[in-house]
Amino acid sequence: MEKDTHFILGVYDDEDVLLQAVEKVRSTGVKIHEVFTPYPVHGLEDVLGYKRSRLPIAAFLFGILGTSLAMTMQFYMMRFDWPMIIGGKDYAAFPDFIPVGFEMTVLLAAFGMVGVFMISSNLKPWAQPRIFDERSSDDKHIMAIDLANNSTMEEEKIREILASSGATEINKKSFE
């Protein structure tokens, strides 16, 4: 079986050490693939230099889609498909459409956001998750470095950087 992606894994015991290690490792030019922690570590996104999620934009667009669909649907039904006079109002009584419009906005924004999140996070049911180190769901913080992304640097050098940044263990893991 051919293994074609190789990762160096730094294992850290303490979140403060981890945060400083991330800053230190990044300052040497090593690109970090991902950091796995058992619980949310405050400030980790900042030191990793992550850009803000664009998920709210998706939510907004899906929300607008929901509003438009709801309004179009109700207008078509009430004005053209099956016009009905309800409570002496016009066929297309706009205030009546707002509750349904609101609900559809919320529904599509929520569904759209969940869908986009699952696609962008590769959470499809048939996806094979890469388990780097099972202890990242217990008591260890795992910093994963993709060797393919750091081809300019020697593997030994990366191991040295990790060791000097406070990693208690340095492992290698390969995936297909």
Added chain:
Amino acid sequence: MAHHSEQHYNLEQRFDFTAATKKSIMTVLVIGAILLGIGIILGITGGGHEEAGEAGGHAFHWYERLYANLWINNVFFTGIAIVGVFFFAIQFAAQAGWSTPLLRVMLSFGYWLPFAGLLMLATFFIANHDLFHWTHAYLFDKNDPQYDSIIDGKGAFFFWPMEKGTFPIFFIVRMVLFFGLWVFFFKKFQQISDQEDQLGGNSHWFKMRSWSAFFLIFFAVSSSISAWDWVMSIDTHWFSTLFGWYVFASWFVSGLAAITLLTIFLKGRGYLEMINQNHIHDMGKFVFGFSIFWTYLWFSQFLLIYYANIPEESVYFIERLTSDVYGPFIFVNIGLNFFLPFLVLMTRDSKRHGVFLKLVCSILLVGHWIDFFLMVQPGTLGHNGGIGFMEVGMFLVFGSVVALVVLGGLAKKNLIAKNHPMLEESYHHHI
């Protein structure tokens, strides 16, 4: 986090109410007074002509519009003042830590409450019949041709235990009781906060939390009833079961906008250096969220009345929507108080930068003033109302006087509750 250096802030800072600041507020006051004067002169010289031909109706006098304006602004600014105290109490009931440096800013709005109470009482006794239709004695006299059985049925709410149509003792007692207890709680909060400054420790925080809980229970009841008393009773025949919440929501958004503006103002002057974008962001979220809450209540009230179309209920909106004077303001109201904050404050960046918040909060204060204008004027002035010199002038006069009182009060004490147990937590607030 260990790698953050320990911050040392000046906890003894005190707002310096400089002569320059006073002068600029006084300038607004003078401009407002001039506009108000022009409005009154225009009212005296121009008013009352078209009403001369009205059969049965009483002639319209310019001072009725003055009274209506006093009432609109007094209800509006009372709301801002009490919401300052209310939001303060919420921080303790919710055990919030992020807002600790803002506590004194919120509480300072309460300085306006005693003045608001006196003005409210005085305006009620001066304006009386001109604002409140239900104060007429003939409505309750079965032998009078103008006897009104609907208002007679509601009479006890104003006059109990006295005879209907005499002195509205129940109404007055409620007004005095509400203002009295609001001021009492305001003073109590200040007193506990002062003791905390001197003695330190956690016991004052627990004490404040208990008093906050009592205040919140009282405010839940009193805010609703004051909305029925001071606003809904103007349209005496009409009623809406969520009116108390609707007025509260308008008050809350105005109060939050005022607190945010004052915070940004103080920050701009170099005070409150521990307040950063994260705290401002949270205030922005409150303004954004409760603008939507206000819209929800406004629309819930409207939709049910519109859909059921029961004449005794829908008259309220027909009176406003079909009027040349008030019709357009219904849409201005929704535009300024919903669409503007909703669209502008939706993104994270706009809530984190003072420029957007300053703009939106200032517009919201005007927007919610228009909301109260729409609640009060149609029932008191009818087609003689509108937004003219008198309205703008009175708003500026009230606004600047409230600013003088609130900032004057703020300058009396330290800006920061230096011994508050959650002060440290608020420094590290990060969202």
